[in-house]
Amino acid sequence: MSSSSSTSTIPKVAATLLLTTLALLVTTPPQSQAAARLSTDFYSKNCPRALTAIRAVVRGAVTNDRRIAGSLIRLQFHDCFVRGCDASVLLDKTATTGTEKDAAPNRRFTKTFRVIEDAKSQVERMCPGVVSCADIVAVAARDASAAVEGPSWGVELGRRDSGAAFPSLAGSDIPNPKDDLKTLISRFRKKGLNSREMVALSGAHTLGTAQCFTFRERVYGNETVAKDVIDPNFARKKRRMCPASGGDRLVQPLDPMTPTSFDNNYFKALMLRKGLLASDQVLFSGGSTDGIVREYSRNGGKFKGDFAAAMVKMGRIGVLTGSKGQIRRTCSKAN
Template sequence: MIGYKISSTMMSRFVVTLTLVLLGTTCNAQLSSTFYDSACPNALSTIRTVIRTAVSKERRMAASLIRLHFHDCFVQGCDASILLDETSTIESEKTARPNDNSVRGYEVIDKAKTEVEKVCPKVVSCADIVAVAARDASFAVGGPSWTVKLGRRDSTTASRSLANSDLPRFTDDLQTLISRFENKGLTARDMVTLSGAHTIGQAQCSTFRDRVYNNASDIDAGFGSTRRRGCPSTISAGNDKKLAALDLVTPNSFDYNYFKNLIQKKGLLHSDQVLFSGGSTDSIVTEYSKNPTTFKSEFAAAMIKMGDIQTLTGSAGIIRKICGSVN
């Protein structure tokens, strides 16, 4: 009996120790800016070349790549789940309402992955490529750069339902937006800061038609008139997809004009204008409208913070060979 008790105790301790080791490997691994320095020293330069080429061909792609990172991180965390295609077992996030015929840049990420695989097969995750691409896209159009923390791994699942429920919508009011960001560990200030990415990019007519046709008091009359000319009131597939720049003044440059627009009631989307509508975030918008250096610095910090949302590290997840499918 004594021998049995001793061996049982020792076995229990061994199991506990092993469990802690495994948990540490899976959960406590840290992202690091030097993660690929030894395993794939040319990874970042390879990605940067692809992103620069894509943005030079189409400036709008910079906004699309930043948005792609955002839409990835808000669903299951920054795990490249948004890149997975539809299969018999995967309901792709690409067809979720906020993403369908809206999110772009998949082919650019695929190109970057192909090029990285040539120099370092099965080493660099698609999730890290998405994060690096957002940084490089920002810098390519005059925005801030930042040190991207690396070591994310790719998910084997996607969630269309979470994409439909968790991603911010262009119709959201201020408190709903704040709650959506807080649910991801981001503050109201982070929300305003990240919304500043709308200093570049375009939106479809269907997302701002109601705003420019309802003659509300929170929209500049001249701005509304200008936007109506490019967005017919008649709802149709062709009309709905007509594009307008989110920033009418400097649509292809990452600056702080977005915040000036909000103060002048020239935010294109309802979810933009509510950031300056007599609410708790007015002071942040005003601050950024006067201090571009502060905005760019805090945008970089907020992107780093967003990139930490629910990452898979250590032995969790996989390194996908092709970003659109599980190995």
């Protein structure tokens, strides 16, 4: 190649690189740009003892009642699926705005909200106006998992809090216990999560309980979703615990084997057709996620690793960073 042709190529290459860079800047979604500002050491200089304080509160709560661990993990899920991980789920009703707390999926979080408020008050004494409620929710979920033999992970921090709640979305965006597999996959895909991440995150149901109204139709044979894959003895036992009418607030464990320990028995139960919720059992009902359930039922370590990675990814959904949002002084009230 001659020197003249080589020289003429340089501007073309530079122009191509410039156009490619501009295209990436234009097409990169705001969520990804904001998530890039998160870091695991965000508070290392301006509030270095914050994570220790949150961990102490969470461990104390779990020691008093191991069932709270599942609720703390699910709280982050319910927060992130409604307009992003911004602690909007913690806001109380005001004279002019509603609250996500009144949505059916969130009504059992009363004790969980108190744990977050306790952690927030501890951190506020150390570093007023520094640590967001959204970050406390994320850290508490990780610490709750670790407290019941579950995985731990590096929590990315730097989220800011929403100044408003989104009650209408709380009833529509959070997965429903009667969802079929196609609907579940669609709901998670809209949040940027794939089928494997969906199954891994569903594994949080290795902890906690569900109220009768969420599974009554399934165990009485009136459910249109997955009604043909329930173990008859399992259904019979649940009918004894959950009357055909009334008793809506009675609860049963989501994992019938080890409901207060983070393990892979939830997936083993699905393979035995003992998923409590229809939305649990559809993960193993002849569909595209059967193989993932089998894998996790055999390999608890793989499940825990995938769960931790999925929690990190979920924690990036719709985050507010930089000058967006606020750092609420009290998690239940906007500043």
